[in-house]
Amino acid sequence: xxxxxxxxxxxxxxxxxxxxxxxxxxxxxxxxxxxxxxxxxxxxxxxxxxxxxxxxxxxxxxxxxxxxxxxxxxxxxxxxxxxxxxxxxxxxxxxxxxxxxxxxxxxxxxxxxxxxxxxxxxxxxxxxxxxxxxxxxxxxxxxxxxxxxxxxxxxxxxxxxxxxxxxxxxxxxxxxxxxxxxxxxxxxxxxxxxxxxxxxxxxxxxxxxxxxxxxxxxxxxxxxxxxxxxxxxxxxxxxxxxxxxxxxxxxxxxxxxxxxxxxxxxxxxxxxxxxxxxxxxxxxxxxxxxxxxxxxxxxxxxxxxxxxxxxxxxxxxxxxxxxxxxxxxxxxxxxxxxxxxxxxxxxxxxxxxxxxxxxxxxxxxxxxxxxxxxxxxxxxxxxxxxxxxxxxxxxxxxxxxxxxxxxxxxxxxxxxxxxxxxxxxxxxxxxxxxxxxxxxxxxxxxxxxxxxxxxxxxxxxxxxxxxxxxxxxxxxxxxxxxxxxxxxxxxxxxxxxxxxxxxxxxxxxxxxxxxx
Ligand code: XMP
Numbered sequence: 001x002x003x004x005x006x007x008x009x010x011x012x013x014x015x016x017x018x019x020x021x022x023x024x025x026x027x028x029x030x031x032x033x034x035x036x037x038x039x040x041x042x043x044x045x046x047x048x049x050x051x052x053x054x055x056x057x058x059x060x061x062x063x064x065x066x067x068x069x070x071x072x073x074x075x076x077x078x079x080x081x082x083x084x085x086x087x088x089x090x091x092x093x094x095x096x097x098x099x100x101x102x103x104x105x106x107x108x109x110x111x112x113x114x115x116x117x118x119x120x121x122x123x124x125x126x127x128x129x130x131x132x133x134x135x136x137x138x139x140x141x142x143x144x145x146x147x148x149x150x151x152x153x154x155x156x157x158x159x160x161x162x163x164x165x166x167x168x169x170x171x172x173x174x175x176x177x178x179x180x181x182x183x184x185x186x187x188x189x190x191x192x193x194x195x196x197x198x199x200x201x202x203x204x205x206x207x208x209x210x211x212x213x214x215x216x217x218x219x220x221x222x223x224x225x226x227x228x229x230x231x232x233x234x235x236x237x238x239x240x241x242x243x244x245x246x247x248x249x250x251x252x253x254x255x256x257x258x259x260x261x262x263x264x265x266x267x268x269x270x271x272x273x274x275x276x277x278x279x280x281x282x283x284x285x286x287x288x289x290x291x292x293x294x295x296x297x298x299x300x301x302x303x304x305x306x307x308x309x310x311x312x313x314x315x316x317x318x319x320x321x322x323x324x325x326x327x328x329x330x331x332x333x334x335x336x337x338x339x340x341x342x343x344x345x346x347x348x349x350x351x352x353x354x355x356x357x358x359x360x361x362x363x364x365x366x367x368x369x370x371x372x373x374x375x376x377x378x379x380x381x382x383x384x385x386x387x388x389x390x391x392x393x394x395x396x397x398x399x400x401x402x403x404x405x406x407x408x409x410x411x412x413x414x415x416x417x418x419x420x421x422x423x424x425x426x427x428x429x430x431x432x433x434x435x436x437x438x439x440x441x442x443x444x445x446x447x448x449x450x451x452x453x454x455x456x457x458x459x460x461x462x463x464x465x466x467x468x469x470x471x472x473x474x475x476x477x478x479x480x481x482x483x484x485x486x487x488x489x490x491x492x493x494x495x496x497x498x499x500x501x502x503x504x505x506x507x508x509x510x511x512x513x514x515x516x
Contacts (some may be wrong), residue, residue, distance in 0.1 A: 074161070
């Protein structure tokens with residue numbers, strides 16, 4: 001089993017970022033909530049206590065009994081984690097009298113301490129806390145200070161326990177990665193051998209072992225996650241992986257054909273299913289967004305179920321597909337065990353391809369320990385088509401939630417044409433790869449225009465482009481005016497039915513990325 005670092009999550013918004021940074025050092029790590037501890041077996045090399053929205057002084061603040069862990073493993077407390085360790089050992093944590101938020105510089109650094117080796121005096125760190133450690137017990141050595149925060153970092157003498165009141169995982173902490181490396185490599189002794197090649201090799205070997213001669217059925221969406229998961233499975237079991245790609249008629253222009261071709265070129269055993277009429281039929285006259293999502297989710301399951309039955313029937317006698325492959329990734333799993341409970345559902349994000357209960361297949365999810373950017377790197381190692389790896393996220397219900405109001409084939413066609421011009425221009429100018437997600441929205445309004453001598457009364461489309469890390473927050477992108485002008489002209493001149501183009505300049509929150 002490969003070695004790992006455990007991050008105990010006390011609910012900080014930065015916990016996932018710590019995990020990403022540790023993994024950037026080619027060291028595998030897992031996040032576990034403080035109130036549901038994992039097994040601490042021999043693979044564990046060290047533990048990081050995360051920050052928290054709680055104050056250690058608050059009633060109901062997260063608590064754990066770490067006495068035994070402290071004897072067995074190196075521990076690094078970050079922010080709340082550091083304050084908690086200090087308070088539990090008899091130190092004093094009080095509300096800060098001065099603002100301890102934002103950039104600060106380390107005025108004192110004990111570089112003889114292994115945690116801070118290579119971190120220079122004046123190094124910039126990112127502070128974000130309402131409490132501060134006022135007093136530490138006698139055996140806590142202060143190893144770094146800023147002019148305002150005396151206990152910026154400490155080492156508990158005679159142990160491998162450390163605490164820092166700043167956030168090394170945030171890029172504003174300029175030597176944060178040096179510090180994390182000192183901890184996971186120097187102090188915990190991790191070998192830094194967790195690379196995408198190593199991940200792919202081990203995963204393929206594990207899948208072979210797990211699946212043997214079994215058959216697996218899997219729905220692909222054309223997206224990065226399901227594709228990379230399928231390629232891993234394909235490498236492990238070859239033709240015993242049966243893939244299904246459904247055309248619900250709500251994909252981008254020509255996307256169905258292009259993606260299906262890529263899949264075939266990759267050697268996947270794939271079956272394309274044109275289910276356009278079924279989806280359009282069931283969606284006719286429906287304009288409420290959640291209702292659209294439900295219809296699409298349910299229809300998808302119907303189509304998938306039928307296709308899976310067909311595959312079962314085609315298998316030689318006595319054989320049955322026992323497994324369902326899924327492209328689940330790590331954030332899908334950690335969110336559902338978050339300390340504060342799942343965040344309120346604003347939109348029901350169906351995981352299209354979700355398992356209908358009655359199918360009773362076992363689930364195999366080769367990517368469930370990876371973040372999105374890691375999935376892309378594994379995909380690159382596996383030589384997945386760069387067009388698929390670089391694709392923007394695209395919602396499962398597709399253009400159904402980008403045609404506001406009720407859906408008709410004609411509206412979808414107009415939207416596909418406009419969107420195709422938009423995306424092509426982004427690609428030609430290099431903006432596509434700088435944008436996290438872009439798309440076109442068909443608005444349910446008509447507006448007056450003039451073409452030649454004629455008055456027109458036609459449709460409006462909105463263009464959206466956002467920058468984001470994970471879709472939870474997003475900023476609108478400042479596309480150059482010249483580019484917007486060119487796109488607008490092309491759309492109005494070439495797409496019959498549109499006489500006005502607008503650009504969405506809202507960020508999330510308070511707006512969402514999709515309009516529905
Ligand atoms: P919002 O609109 O909530 O979108 O800011 C955040 C991300 O989620 C995608 N999205 C969906 N994905 N099914 C999906 O599979 C959905 O119903 C859905 N709604 C939004 C959206 O494209 C963005 O990437």
